[in-house]
Amino acid sequence: MIFATEMAEIGKDIAKAKAYLEQGLLVGIPTETVYGLAANALNIEAVVRIFQTKNRPEFDPLIVHVANFDQVKMLVSAFPKPLLMLAERFWPGPLTLLLPKQPLVPDLVTSGLETVGVRMPNHPLTQQLLAQLDFPLAAPSANPFGYISPTKASHVNDQLGSGIPYILDGGSCDVGLESTIVGMEGDQVVVYRIGGLDLHEIQEVVGKLKVMDHSSSNPKAPGMLKSHYAPRKPIIIGNIQEMISSGLYHNFGILSFSQSFPKQKPESVQILSPNANLSEAAKNLFTAMRTLDSVDVSVILAELLPDEGLGKAINDRLKRAAA
Ligand code: TXA
Ligand code: MG
Numbered sequence: 001m002i003f004a005t006e007m008a009e010i011g012k013d014i015a016k017a018k019a020y021l022e023q024g025l026l027v028g029i030p031t032e033t034v035y036g037l038a039a040n041a042l043n044i045e046a047v048v049r050i051f052q053t054k055n056r057p058e059f060d061p062l063i064v065h066v067a068n069f070d071q072v073k074m075l076v077s078a079f080p081k082p083l084l085m086l087a088e089r090f091w092p093g094p095l096t097l098l099l100p101k102q103p104l105v106p107d108l109v110t111s112g113l114e115t116v117g118v119r120m121p122n123h124p125l126t127q128q129l130l131a132q133l134d135f136p137l138a139a140p141s142a143n144p145f146g147y148i149s150p151t152k153a154s155h156v157n158d159q160l161g162s163g164i165p166y167i168l169d170g171g172s173c174d175v176g177l178e179s180t181i182v183g184m185e186g187d188q189v190v191v192y193r194i195g196g197l198d199l200h201e202i203q204e205v206v207g208k209l210k211v212m213d214h215s216s217s218n219p220k221a222p223g224m225l226k227s228h229y230a231p232r233k234p235i236i237i238g239n240i241q242e243m244i245s246s247g248l249y250h251n252f253g254i255l256s257f258s259q260s261f262p263k264q265k266p267e268s269v270q271i272l273s274p275n276a277n278l279s280e281a282a283k284n285l286f287t288a289m290r291t292l293d294s295v296d297v298s299v300i301l302a303e304l305l306p307d308e309g310l311g312k313a314i315n316d317r318l319k320r321a322a323a
Contacts, residue, residue, distance in 0.1 A: 007161035010153050010169050014129050017168045021046075021133060026053060026163070028142050028156040029065075029129065030170025031121035033094045033179050033196045034149035034286070035156050036065065036139030037164070047108050047138055053163040056145040061111040062138040063096050063119050063179070067130035075116055075136065077102050082189050082206040086182060089205050092122035094175050094196030098183030109138050119179055125170045141178060148231055148286045148293075148321075151176050155290060176283035177313050185210070194313045196282070231293040235300045235322040243301045253297035255288055255318075257281060257305050268297050278310040285314055289321065 008028065009016075017027045021038065024046040029038045037054060039046035041064045051058055066072055072079070072087075076099040079087070083097045101116035110116050121127070130137060141149035142156040150156045153169040161167070180195035182202065191199065191211045203209055233253075236243065240256055243249060253268040254261050258276040261269050270288035272281035292300050302318055305311040 008157050008164045008167045010157060010167045012125065012169055013166075014125065014132065014168070017129055017166055018132055020166050021129075021137070024049070025165055026050060028150075028153065028160070028164060028167030029123075029126045029137070029139060030153070030168060030173065031065075031123045031126055031139075032174045033121070033177060034151055034173055035142040035153065035167075036063075036121075036126075036137070037142035037156075037160065038065070038137040038139040040133075041065075041109055041136045041138035042104065042106065043135070044106050044108055047106060050138060050140060051108075053160055054140060054143070054145050056140065058108065059111050060140075060145075061113055061117060062109050062140050063117040064105070064109060065126070065130060065137045065139050066118060066120050067127060067133075067136075068120070071130075071136050072099075072118055072120075075102055075105055075118060076100060080184050083182065083184060085205050086202060087120075090197060090201070091120040092127065093120070094122070094177070094179040095119065095202075096179040096181045096193075098181065098192070115183060117181065123170050125168055129168065146230060148289050149178055151283070151286045155287075172283070172287075174283065175279075176285055176287075177310070177317065180313070194316050196310070196313065198309045199312065200309065230321045230323075231289045231300065233293055233298065233300055235302050235318070237302050237304060237318060237322050240301050240303050249299055249301060251296070251298045253292040253295065253300045255292060255300055255302035257303060267295050268292070272305075272314075278305065278308075278314070281305060282310045282314055285317065 020027050024043050029036045039050050078100045096117045096119040098115040105116045151173040153167045156167050175196040177196045180197040181193040189206045255270050272284045304315045
């Protein structure tokens, strides 16, 4: 049996996080969406460590996190008007923009693509950290490739702690879902990943949107792969009460939107929002999936949420987890 001997240190020490990053090492960072596994985006050796630590294929590009618009200028060669309007309206926030990259951005970061994903995160600790660094931070979600994203420092430590020296503890992520990813195809604004920023809000600024279907066989963003963000246990989506009554499932856990199931073992039931609030459900989703993965159940029975606002992004994650 192998024990993870060295775990990361968890703390709120920005100077310490900065020192590790300046040495080319990795640091877990809080954002409003999910925790990131951060490295100096301009240091190739540091970026290689991200791919190794996450066990992530190199064809999957990284998002670069910035403190301000000056840092964006150094990374991108153009800022198409509709995307600039979105940045001005929603940054800092749960929105990643795909912009034409400057040569300064290593090809490893963008997997050889001509665009770089850029995001200004809305979390005070990470904003302070970014403001004190001379370089932007490449940071994918801080989970092993294909697993659920972390929304607490302890989630990062449980899975990647042995590979990193420090995790900056910013508490539980407010949004709880990854950023919405938006780019352009010609004059058309395209959404590549639905996420923490509601599509309606984007539409209000730029008008008509094209939303890419994640089942496409040749995704531009591998985060669009159908089977992604998955727990280790099978998830089955349907009407929970009917699935229970069918008698087909034994030793099951339940992931419900608001309804309680008092006849089941309490530890096997996760209710995302007793008051049926979509933001609260988004915030709790990944922790609930992790909990069900860790308790003694062998299959997870789940239901889709109302397909509106953040419910769309939550349903997207549930469907991928079930794929
Ligand atoms: O909320 C978030 O976006 C979090 C936090 C840490 O910022 N980050 C995150 O990163 O979710 P990651 O690596 O787990 O997912 C980023 C997705 C990937 O699916 C990647 O393929 C896509 O963004 N992506 C990044 N750069 C891209 C580019 N230039 N073109 C197309 N897709 C890109
Ligand atoms: Mg990810």
